[in-house]
Amino acid sequence: MNPDTTMTIREMCDLFEATPRTLRFYEQKELLFPLRDGQKRLFTRRDRARLKLILRGKRFGFSLEDIRQLLELYDTGEGQQVQLARTYDIAQERLAEMQRQRDELSGAIDELKEQLAWAERMLSQSQQTQQRKAG
Numbered sequence: 019m020n021p022d023t024t025m026t027i028r029e030m031c032d033l034f035e036a037t038p039r040t041l042r043f044y045e046q047k048e049l050l051f052p053l054r055d056g057q058k059r060l061f062t063r064r065d066r067a068r069l070k071l072i073l074r075g076k077r078f079g080f081s082l083e084d085i086r087q088l089l090e091l092y093d094t095g096e097g098q099q100v101q102l103a104r105t106y107d108i109a110q111e112r113l114a115e116m117q118r119q120r121d122e123l124s125g126a127i128d129e130l131k132e133q134l135a136w137a138e139r140m141l142s143q144s145q146q147t148q149q150r151k152a153g
Contacts, residue, residue: 024053024060034069044072047082049089079116084108 027038044050045059049072052059061069068089075085088108091101 024062025066027052027059027061030061030066030069033066034073036069036073041069044069047086049082049086078109079112080108 025033027041030036030041031038041050041052041059041061045052050061050065050068052061052065054060071089072085075088076082080088088101088105091104
């Protein structure tokens with residue numbers, strides 16, 4: 019594909035495994051800026067690059083506002099160094115949050131396993147008591 023070629027919304031959806039609704043949402047939030055040909059949206063190379071970054075940011079749990087700020091840094095030409103430094107800071111914060119969530123989830127899993135083990139013991143004791151009464 020020629021990098022300067024525009025893509026339709028369907029082509030973008032197929033390429034990025036996204037829905038038309040998702041692309042329209044990002045357009046509404048002013049994260050994507052497709053060209054208009056009547057009702058038809060035409061996405062440029064810049065839109066493709068932006069969508070790739072948006073989807074990556076969402077996968078990592080970045081907020082749309084974080085993503086917007088990073089894209090704006092890129093657009094204003096403040097330089098790759100500024101964008102990289104801000105991305106690094108946001109990613110560090112997100113990693114810490116994900117690790118905290120993982121630790122909380124691990125604790126909840128351990129507690130649930132303990133409760134299940136207790137329930138198994140109680141069920142086993144109840145069955146043994148019933149068998150003794152029946153026998």
